[in-house]
Amino acid sequence: MIKTMRTALFLFASTVVLNTGVVAAAGDKARGETIATQGNGAGALACVTCHGPKGKGNSAAGFPDIAGLHAGYFGKQLHDYTSGARKNPIMQPFASALSESDIQAVAAYYQSLASPVSAVLQKTPDPDNQGEWLAIRGDWGNDIPACNQCHGPNGMGVGNSFPALSGQHASYLKAQLIAWRTGSRNNDPNQLMKGIAERLSEQQISAITEYYATLPEQLSVQAKAKESR
Incomplete structure (x- = not known):
């Protein structure tokens, strides 16, 4: 076995x-950066509030490093928070306030912050x-x-x-x-x-x-x- x-x-x-290769994220990175730093104006707070200006998170507070996460994985987690497949009292309302284009944009932005x-x-x-x-x-x-x-x-x-x-x-x-x-x-x-x-x-x-x-x-x-x- x-x-x-x-x-x-x-x-x-x-x-x-x-099959992974280097695939450009489909979202609008500029729009993603705006959401990350200012929110989306529709109920989603700025990501930097918890995850910091470079997406490196906060270990003591339990906020993960999200800089460089693959856009596909990032997007799936946001969808899972929205549907309840993944539960988190902070992320669920944030993710639910994002449109599909918002999700693609913010995922593309954070993927672009990958370190070499x-x-x-x-x-x-x-x-x-x-x-x-x-x-x-x-x-x-x-x-x-x-x-x-x-x-x-x-x-x-x-x-x-x-x-x-x-x-x-x-x-x-x-x-x-x-x-x-x-x-x-x-x-x-x-x-x-x-x-x-x-x-x-x-x-x-x-x-x-x-x-x-x-x-x-x-x-x-x-x-x-x-x-x-």
Whole structure:
């Protein structure tokens, strides 16, 4: 069963990566920036109120980093808040006040804020670094696939379904894993995250969320070390 699951996940993630490409978001980025900074004048507050001027969020307050999120994924989350498929007392009224063109515009704008992805060589994970091991190898003894198999190399995100994890606040990532585990969040494809979250231990959740939160710094150090050789 584990071998079958591993093969299926690999083929699925590989197909998604190959079909993602670089697709320009369809929305009006200028309009999106206006909504982000001023609201839409129809009940939706400015995104910067909670997520900050660059979309980097606020870890202490529980607001995620939304800069660079794939427009398709971003748009789906806003639609899910509107329909109630994803529940959040702050986001639900905000999303409900956005028109379809507003959603496309704000999603395009935040996608445009993506940071350059560090190009680093693939490495063998350190067995003593639990977060790194889970990200790259997973824990197949407990049917937990490597996070990067779906979320892409270095957790950079893949297409509409798998958001970037690299640089996201550890507190937010942990809150989402707990939400999937308890069933308070269930808008993931085929309930993949629910099963994984249920099998992760508390220690593993802490390790993997800290790993991704600090990954941009780790990649920067690695890149500088490579340049100095």
